[in-house]
Amino acid sequence: MIVLVINSGSSSLKYQVFNMKEEKLLAKGLVERIGIGGSSLTHQPLGQEPIVTKEDIPDHNKAIQMTVAALTDPQSGVVKSMEAIEAIGHRVAHGGEQFADSILINDEVTEGIRKLIELAPLHNSPALMGIEACARMLPKTPQVAVFDTAFHQSIPEKAYYYALPYEISKKYALRRYGFHGTSHKYVAEKAAQLLQKDIVDLKIITCHLGNGASIAAVAQGKSVDTSMGFTPLEGLVMGTRIGDMDPASLLFLMEKEGMNTEEMNQFLNKKCGVLGISGYSSDFRDLETEANNGNHRCQLALDIFAYRVTKYIGAYAAAMNGVDAIVFTAGLGENSPTMRQAVSKNLSYLGAEIEDDKNNQRGQVEISKENSRCKLFVIPTNEELMIGRDTYRIVKSS
Ligand code: AMP
Numbered sequence: 001m002i003v004l005v006i007n008s009g010s011s012s013l014k015y016q017v018f019n020m021k022e023e024k025l026l027a028k029g030l031v032e033r034i035g036i037g038g039s040s041l042t043h044q045p046l047g048q049e050p051i052v053t054k055e056d057i058p059d060h061n062k063a064i065q066m067t068v069a070a071l072t073d074p075q076s077g078v079v080k081s082m083e084a085i086e087a088i089g090h091r092v093a094h095g096g097e098q099f100a101d102s103i104l105i106n107d108e109v110t111e112g113i114r115k116l117i118e119l120a121p122l123h124n125s126p127a128l129m130g131i132e133a134c135a136r137m138l139p140k141t142p143q144v145a146v147f148d149t150a151f152h153q154s155i156p157e158k159a160y161y162y163a164l165p166y167e168i169s170k171k172y173a174l175r176r177y178g179f180h181g182t183s184h185k186y187v188a189e190k191a192a193q194l195l196q197k198d199i200v201d202l203k204i205i206t207c208h209l210g211n212g213a214s215i216a217a218v219a220q221g222k223s224v225d226t227s228m229g230f231t232p233l234e235g236l237v238m239g240t241r242i243g244d245m246d247p248a249s250l251l252f253l254m255e256k257e258g259m260n261t262e263e264m265n266q267f268l269n270k271k272c273g274v275l276g277i278s279g280y281s282s283d284f285r286d287l288e289t290e291a292n293n294g295n296h297r298c299q300l301a302l303d304i305f306a307y308r309v310t311k312y313i314g315a316y317a318a319a320m321n322g323v324d325a326i327v328f329t330a331g332l333g334e335n336s337p338t339m340r341q342a343v344s345k346n347l348s349y350l351g352a353e354i355e356d357d358k359n360n361q362r363g364q365v366e367i368s369k370e371n372s373r374c375k376l377f378v379i380p381t382n383e384e385l386m387i388g389r390d391t392y393r394i395v396k397s398s
Helices: 060-072 107-118 121-137 150-154 166-172 181-195 247-257 261-271 273-278 284-292 296-320 330-335 337-344 383-396
Strands: 002-008 013-019 024-032 040-045 051-054 087-092 143-147 203-209 213-219 222-226 325-329 375-378
Touching: 002 060, 002 121, 002 383, 013 060, 013 383, 024 060, 040 060, 051 060, 060 121, 087 121, 087 383, 107 121, 121 143, 143 383, 150 181, 150 222, 181 203, 181 213, 181 222, 181 325, 181 375, 181 383, 203 296, 203 330, 213 296, 222 296, 247 261, 273 284, 273 296, 284 296, 284 337, 296 337, 325 330, 325 337, 330 337, 337 375
Parallel strands: 002 087, 087 143, 203 325, 325 375
Antiparallel strands: 002 013, 013 024, 024 040, 040 051, 203 213, 213 222
């Protein structure tokens, strides 16, 4: 089955095409600057150079139209015709309480995603635009929604309720949802494979450390806690997001700085995190370079980031009463031996000991000492493949 995987942002659209029988990537691409001028499509068939088409792309309809044209192009395309695309999988950020698994899209599902725009305005509305554009362009092709929150729907009440009045939590569905679920699930399953054990016999902590960062406790293959909450702002320190914070301090700041709710929202999402601490960059590569040059605030940002991750690992080991494996993934988790070392140096009480030589390797690799009771892994994430898998599973069984 040929599956087109789509990740729609407000002004961008990323796609990948898989032959799911062999789980083989055929092509990938990116439409940039939708609706804001200077737009382009970059299409890259597997093993070939990217082809860039510059054209006015006013909306997601045009973006999908150009994507299909690129995929079916006689020279650089990877399928003969539109009909050869047998299913489309969409990344949808928020599935709320309604969607605990990926689902075949129909009118009811579309409405459900629309209703959840209130909880994730920046993410769910572009996803919906992508879904509707595909429905117009490829009306006969089944579409599947794969939610970032779905994997975390197994989290128990004690971990997802906040200490708000219960009626308020219920009234607004204000609770922990968690995000990056597709990534946490993918790397947890991969870790079980690498350990050659059934995932139901394992306790795994997955650290998705990128510009957005979250950590999850996965027991018996199910998410039992995660650091992001009602929105992707809670938990770890991130590139520009604040993570955990005393709620009263936000009220204090709003008053002192005269910020309204929208300004505060922007501030917490865009001006804080390692960017705010360092005053230098949200990019961890820049911070590592500058910290090596003796910049105290850059080093402090890295220290605070690593310390928060270590604390969460301790919390989740406690929540699961032990841990068999800890996984690092995403941009920073996959690429920064320094950060992995900083996070892992205080984990020997869990029997997790990092081996420096192994830690300096790249790609999918175990980085713990041979006799380490708890294994440490670096596992590159692959959310698109996971979306492809779910799409294949659901369309095949429908
Ligand atoms: P992601 O959001 O998963 O794409 O991750 C992006 C983050 O990964 C950026 O902040 C990068 O600084 C960080 N990153 C990527 N490569 C490296 C690297 N080699 N060393 C340190 N950080 C990296």
